[in-house]
Amino acid sequence: MRDRRTAILEAAARVIARRGVRGLRVEELAVEAGVSKALIYYHFDGRAGLLGSTLGFIGDRAERYTAGPSGPASLSGASPPPAGREELERSLLLEFQDVPEVRENSAAWGELRASAVFDPELRGELARSGLSWVREVADLLRSATSRTGAGVSGPVLVAAAERLTALLEGLSARWLSGILPLEHARALMREAIAVELQQLGAGVRADCDRVAVDV
Template structure:
């Protein structure tokens, strides 16, 4: 039963990446996953439930492929760079994941039921990057770490979108990201806490 649920989620991510959220039809999804339509409803209740679980599946899948690479990192700075640059890796899995994430994020403008799950996933991602930044510079204050992490993840989402639609080559997007990481790490040493506090509070309040 678990394998069928995973098959449905994989199919949902694939359909959303290619046709968008509005192009997701339960009948077509069931056919894509080689399951019955009632089974889709059995696992996810309704279309909104399916979308929420698909978003979580996409996040978990990204966590798995980044964690596999992070294991090879020699130090926190290298792990931080790996974690962020892997989202710009030109592989079918990353392309599908990033495209589906972008489609779900855009659809949340019109489908409020997705916003809570998106907020949770974004909050966790910012916290993970903030924790890595804290390992790079253990003396940096927590608000500065959270703000730096928020800026990096927001930039990465924008670069990923531009790369996916062909506006920016993957190599150039990676170079821009490396420059941003370097700037944020250097900025942690400045000790200017006041401008960063409001940003950190905004993220914590999600």
Template sequence: MRDRRTAILQAAARVIARQGVRGLRMEELAAEARVSKALIYYYFEDHAGLLRHTLEFISDRAERYTGGRSGPARPSSPRRELEQSFLLEFQEVPEVRENSTAWGELRASAVFDPQLQDELARAGLMWVREVADALGRTRTGAPDPALIASAERLTALLEGLSARWLSGILPLGNARELMREAIAVEVEQLGRHPAHGAPPRPRPAVASHTLR
């Protein structure tokens, strides 16, 4: 028998993707998951607890289908592994579309919900750190601030491209190609940073005036 707690979280992700966070009502969720309202409260206590655990469920599921714990065989190089983890976010697979849509709905609702902002901030920080670590394996010696900045740009771009793809503005192939090109640019830029312990590269001369 399928774990009922997991069934509730799966149903919550579906409802959020379909109707947004405001559409996640306990009565509808109980019907979607085919459980009682009492069981939902038993596992998650309240609406805030349900949202927090649903966010964790969505993050864990994304990690699984992008190759974190299952999925395609691991690529032969850190660069390919990094690229694969991003491109697998763009798949015409119901689970991926649902996950990405639900994440977008949670992010949009957080504008008006400080508590949800905190939860998303923690999840986002973990994601950025994971991407920065992957970039660090690709460009060993790049300084941490540069890796973090690059990871911030790439994850922000992924969210924007994903929203455009899901809403039909951007074809799937175009979204994947833009993501691939952005990764190449970031990896190339990180390669220009001196390795730890290496002398800094000479800086080009600049004019004495500044532009405003």
């Protein structure tokens, strides 16, 4: 195991995912992390400081697994990144998996985002992580449209990225609160990607033709 401080942050992410930010009790966190309560106060500046650090920790971790290799498959070779659209879909659908690490990160992230509405101290980190995420998705959109959609301007890509990331957060919230099945959320996300790409001029041309025929 890594140093105690990191162990506490990992435990905090787990507890937040399970109980929410308001449900996080320093004592429960201590048990989860296998340390004493006092040690948490030694390493962090009270409960508030702990939450801030945890938000940063979760943001970093999310960037790591979003930007990283696409799992076991990537072991098979040092091939250059896959075609833009696949990479885009992979990246955005990554959040919709019922595996502990992902669910934990999504839940914790959603909690901290919701908490930021009432706690201005958390907004800085939230804005920072959000911005880099939007930029990343905008880049993926550019790659995905580089062949067919040449000449798409930056702001248009950024707007599409903002819509896709905001949609992802909305769908994620519904999934986590149990009112939207996982597969349904994935399907809606995939469709949204297709719609945005088509709008940017990278969609399957037939779709656009079909629509025209309907008229």
